[in-house]
Amino acid sequence: MTDGNTARRTILVVGGGISGLTAAVEAAEVGYEVILVEKEPQLGGRVSQHNKYFPKLCSPTCGLEINFQRIRNNSRIQVYTLAEVETISGTAGNYQVAIRRNPRFVNEKCTGCGDCSQACTTEVDNPFNFGLNKVKAIRNAHVMAYPSQYFMDPLFAKTDEAKKLVKICPVGAIEPDQQAMTLNVQVASIVWATGWTPYNAEKIRPYGFGRYANVTTNMRFERMSSVHGPNQGAIVRPSDNKEVRNIAFIQCAGSRDHNYLPFCSRICCLASMKQATYVREQYPDAKITIYYIDLRAMDRYEAFLQKVMADPGIRWIKSKPSRIDEDKELNPIVIGEDTLTGQRYQETYDMVVLATGMEPNCTTEKVPAAGVEVDAYGFVVNAGGGIIGTGCSLSPVDVATSVQSGTAAALKAIQTAVKGG
Amino acid sequence: MEKKIGCYICSGCGIGEALDVDALVKIATKEQKLPLVKKHEFLCGPEGVELIRNDMSTSGVNAVLLAACSPRVKVDEFRLGTSLLDRVNLREQAVWSLEVKEGDDTAEEDRQMMAEDNLRMGCVKIKKMNPPEPFQDPSFSKDILVVGGGMAGMTTALEIAETGYKAILVEQSGQLGGMVARMHKVSPSKPPYQHLQENPVAALAAKVEGHANIVVHKNATIAKTIGAPGLFDVSIQNGGHVSQVRVGSIVVATGFTPYDASKLDHLGQGTSPDVITSLEFEEMAKAGQIVRKSDGKPAKRVAFSLCAGSRDKNHLEYCSAACCTYSLKQALYVKEQYADASTYILYQEIRTPGQMEDFYRKVQDEGGIFIKGDIQKVAVGTAGGLSVQVNDKLLRSSETLAVDLLVLATGMKPNVDTVDPNNPSPVGVAAGAEVKHVLNLEYRQGPSLPELKWGFPDSHFICFPYETRRTGIYTAGPARRPMGIAASMTDATGAALKAIQAVESVARGAAVHPRAGDLSYPSFRQEGCTQCKRCTEECPFGAINEDAKGNPLFNPTRCRRCGTCMGACPQKIISFANYSVDMIGAMLKEVEIPEEDAEKPRILIFACENDSYPALDAMAREGGKISPYVRIIPLRCLGSMNLVWIADAMSTGFDGVLLMGCRHGEDYQCHNVRGSALAEIRLSKVSETLNRLQLESDRVKMVEINIMDSHKLPGIINSFVAEIQKLPANPYKEF
């Protein structure tokens, strides 16, 4: 599909989260051709699931929208959603890449009018909200999704109802028979930006996530707090939808722990501080407790820590809780030792949020190419070469660092293109 | 070339059912007198697009007005190869956002009126729109100036050079390497994240000095920087000698200065020669012998006081990010030299993010002792050395340690001169004869970079970390944010990209962030200027200089195309080819204002196109319903809002004006930093205008809209409409 000259100026970016988006637009705005591959039906990655950014408490959608605007306005970027890299061969400056394009079952004629979704009667667990609510089997992931073209769940596509929906679409965009296809491209260099998955909190058995209804995770809490989340932003106890009067956040739930993730996930301290502000906004009198080992508000984020610390309704307990029990009213009971007083505690809450960390996606979806070094945790180690890791493929990082990292990766990818390997 | 406008009205997605499309065609044809108007039932489909393309190739259509859906969708389909393209939003605004019950003729009529007005405004806009001519100058340079020859600066220069561009590296001292050159070793940056790494400075400096694409100026400073991206003329002063270079963009990588330890008496500074800073400790380790400075005896017991002057409201309020890791590194130096070393890390919070947790563990494994607490007292010990009293928070007691050295991990102060952006100093005041500024910009808004907070010179440190408020000038490394060596090198690589991107964009005549690729830029009708200086003062990016008489001297390549100058100008002398005071004024005047007794008010909404407009789209998609009496005009930025439009709206007969902009203040979200803030300041003066017109000041209101506020918009808009409806109708309707 690409001629030799173009291929030499083409950069493949794998992953459409904030790191990959950044790498793609920055490279394209220099003047290079970019192919951006994303496995989900829309771009935005984990950032799009966040309610607000720390420290400004602004909406990540704003930051994403400007990047989408940059993509819309730049004909040098070719976006493939629902796509995954299958194989990479060749060498720096000249890679052959097979990209699997999974069916969307809705073609590009889709105008986003929403008639199909309205007509559809099948509902499925909403993966965008971590299954906390149901959505139509044909839909857009969220109202700001880019591209705004709809998609259909693969299992639903096989049903009779899916076939019936074909007639609902006024422009003939629905194709339940769509098949996966492979696209072969030739590129000069590859930016690997496949990001992270929230650590599976069920593995942290002492904390009872999955067994206790009112123990949740920080990423679920982001969705619960979002106006586009399962409760339209109302923060309530999962078991009975009651108001949250007394809530605890547990830091390092899985991180800095040899039993789970030995590294520090970097963002969770700030994320919990931010989430404490969500609670405060809805419940001026709520009691908030943050259990921590070290408060890691690096560099300029310190100001945010100080701001949140000014809230007298937040207790800070230097302690990694030992375990969580549950009482008969399904209140979680947090048990441990306050290391600054030496006192053991047993505290009952309405709800507990586990600040789970980041598991690099490179551990489960390895870079399908030879010679890419990874560390003991599965993070990519950049050691030269035409496949360049960025963002949370390299280390657990915040948005600003991802942007920094994505911009740097764009330059390394361009250099590979310039030098021809 | 003669402009020939083709207008295409889509009837798909329910537009045809909701609206009288033929009536719309008639307005475009008869009333607006467009030469070619067509309707189509599926305009974004292959046949629809083909229809337009065909007209462009066969009928000479070179300007296209699409009346269909939001300009934020179907962009690829409508990439038609002409810059004269505008889109009238019928679907989201005039169909989805309105509540029309079956058989409600009034509501249907209101809806049709909104669609017609939207179309009228689009027609006027496309008529007034001219193709932007990209700014070009034959003397554009693509070379890049890098200021600072430390790790960040050297990395930036090398990355630029390796990409095929020429880098000019200016270093104040006689050698490259900066702060890191004074260090013994560096912290681990690669697996297993446990071992000290050799100092990378020598190897990097050799590469830099030997690179064909890099010119190094040592013992040199920047005497003066004049011009603009692509056209920066930089005077490099080397002793008495001054040389001139022209560069396209600039990276400031001037690093940091350790926080002044003399201010840290409370941590024992000055008590004994054995209280030293981490930099002094580096130099000692590099020299070979870790000893007590007081008597030269081996220093086997060393305490490191973290956050020395950082995270302290009396000193540096921020965390200096790297001190935890470099103190851990220094603890290993002691261990390297003395097998029986005792090292103590006195900390508040250990901050070893990511894989650096492994390094923390390594130092513990090597016997490093971590004490959470504050230094209470430092005294000279009985057998020499020091006695350090610590409030040990984990033991809940005051403990005294006997050590040979106390190392204060002093934080980082950025080595860059900044200026309070709210009070930019005028030209000439701050730039004295003595060179103490990094770039000595000859900018009307001062020689320094505007600061965001704490002397750091950026603008959007989360989303767009490299952007300063001086176009084409980027910062890298600790000059822009406290960071360690590995982070600085990544940061420098990114800054190199931004600098390259800037020179390439300038060469194309295109804007950089946030309107990347925009080819338009404002022109100044100088003869109309009254030298009020509003434009030169208000430009968030300092794009406009002044001549001696106070006339604006515009630098197109410094411009980010936000239009703030246009909004500021009371004389309406500043216009873009495709965006002007006249254009928006003409659009709003084209709206049909019903008779006063029709009880149908008209409310004008100016919506920032970055956040408010997408929120309006989202509202429509989610089924939010708003009053049919509003007419929405998107603006590039609320900063481009000219008060004349409010007067125009009032005199045209609009009953109210609602301004929707981004959050401003400390945690501002405005893409153009000051746009929405300036709009608010201007608005404070609007009551004057209203008074002159003898109108209530409540008729004009500004609201902060976040992109996720779609659910709030119906409430905000409808309650404003309701408020306006309580007022008498605008008496100017009759005129």
Added chain:
Amino acid sequence: MSEKIKEYTFYPGCSSEKKASAANMENSMHAMCHMLGIKLNEIDDWNCCSASIGYAGGGELPRLAMTARNFALAQQQQGNKDLVATCAACWLALRETEERMEESTQVKADLATALKAADLKYDGGLKIRHMVEVLIEDIGWEALKAKVKKPLTGVKIAGYVGCQTNRPFSIAGDNFENPQYLDRMIETVGATAVPYDKKVACCGGALAFSELDKVTPLIRDILQSAVDNGADLIVTPCPVCQLNVEVYQDKVNKTFGTHFNIPVVYYSQLFVLAWGGSWTEAALNQQVISAEAVLKKFAS
């Protein structure tokens, strides 16, 4: 029967001796193994594992040496057949010794020297197993279920796993905080496993000897939770747990004014009974708190 006899080297440990505190475990284990076609070859002249309380008097090496002697005898007598233990503390001691020998060549060499003083040597390579692992991994859940002749229908049982068969070496990779194997055994014999939040709580272990007052509240909580959850019976794999929870019920009742009288049995006793064994074969006659009211009707 076409089933091949499975042979293991067996380390019973002190409490499993005749007329020792876990004689009921020992007796039912033998019956259970017999029914499964398992032959347990007891190490001749084995010695104490030093148990969890041995550290105060014995240093690391002497303690490890005691287990090393058992390894050496096992190997000398039975070759490298898997070495099976039934007692939690014994199994743990075996596993720990194995682990430390693997971790440290110094420990390994020292133990060899010590063994030499007893004219013994151990070449390494023994695989240490818990009886539960033999049941799950070598026999299999299906086979365990297939043998059930008298399903213990209607009996509600709290599966009390306790500590040392679970931590730090879990059984067959099961979970530390909520192991499943014991509940599955209960279901396998046709009884009902009640939810049990004290499943892995500590009974006080050897501290029952020296600090009984501190330990009785733990035992009370374990009993209380079982009763609250409607259990007729507690089952456990651990002899220390069994002893503390069964024998001290009287003491708990006196101290706290409670009225516990709940039988505490071993999983082996349940299997023997469900597979058609007699009351005595299941060693249920050796309970301090009789299980007759609950289980007698299932006995052959």
Added chain:
Amino acid sequence: MAYDLSFARDVYKHSEMGHWIKMCMQCGVCAGSCPLGPHWEHSPRQLFQLVRAGKKEEVLKSSSMWMCTSCYNCIVRCPRHLPITHIVHGLARYASEQGMVDPKQPTHRFAKEIFWKNITATGRVAEMLLTMRLYFADGLAQGIKNGLEMQAQALGMLKTGRLMPLPFRSKIKGYAGFRAMLDKAQELEAKHKESKA
């Protein structure tokens, strides 16, 4: 002066698994995991910091390490993989060796004076003897009182054939070798300690 590391270094070297104490990050998970938490003087975490601070007296006279039930909860939850159970056992023995333990410390007395002697006397536990020694450790009168208190338990065990009525048992056959092996092990351990010191 606090944080003199000579005590900590001695513990790192001479207390079983003591070197792991270096690795504690003071998170506190261990404390809340311990079933005898209410009875601790110091949580494991606190003991470890005291060791590092050189608080020898406080550490070795602490009753804490005698409160271990060997439940291993702390081990499996420790995020730094410290073998806390073993470290605590090691500290207990270290304190005992240093003669710092209160002679009335019941677990110390039972574990060292009764249990270890019991098992090394014959090679196996003699349960009846163990029990009797325990009850009579504070003299005859207290022993009778203890015995009476626990009469129901003992009788129950006797009746069900789970307690050997005789207090004495014979030695294992290879006792001589067993004893020689223990002596050798002790000798090696002593030698290592000297060479490390």
